[in-house]
């Protein structure tokens with residue numbers, strides 16, 4: 001038992017030394033996070049909704065934890081492979097293992113996973129839980145291979161004769177809470193705007209619900225993130241985030257075009 005412990009301690013020391021040599025790589029996600037926070041894009045595209053920072057933080061926390069565990073496991077494996085390789089004249093050593101070490105490497109990951117479960121649940125309920133009262137309701141119906149977009153007309157109600165409709169052109173006002181009612185006419189599609197950190201399947205027969213508030217004006221692309229047929233690659237929408245005044249002007253113009 002004591003010799004087992006000494007063996008484990010010695011190998012762990014060696015693994016630690018090896019790990020220190022490659023610890024530079026652990027600093028990578030931290031650097032990426034710091035650069036992202038300072039506005040330099042190295043990995044994820046810019047996040048332009050109110051919930052994007054919380055989603056990104058969760059992503060990087062998971063990345064750092066799994067990155068450290070990955071490096072530790074690989075370093076230990078390498079050290080053991082070299083240190084205990086077959087050598088002439090050295091007999092194999094039989095060991096049943098070490099209960100204390102096994103308890104430690106079971107309890108620590110279990111605690112980390114439980115903490116991550118609670119942490120991600122908090123983020124999930126913020127992003128996909130009950131939406132806050134919306135400033136604007138729109139309906140998006142996916143179809144092979146376009147996005148049909150519907151705004152309420154002057155009566156403020158969706159699915160009435162005065163609705164304003166567009167194809168693939170989604171304009172939204174900045175800093176307003178938008179609630180999307182997402183539908184599909186035919187097969188499963190998926191509404192995806194990477195900069196919004198938003199992705200939701202459009203399932204025939206169901207109405208999905210997605211809310212967000214954009215924090216920056218600009219032009220973005222809506223991708224279909226579900227292989228939905230031969231034309232899937234060209235199922236692309238254009239999203240413009242603009243000031244409320246510009247949005248109103250665009251809506252009025254589109255309404256006039258709908259009538260002609």
Ligand SMILES: [Cu+2]
Nearest residue numbers: 189224228235
């Ligand atoms: Cu599609």
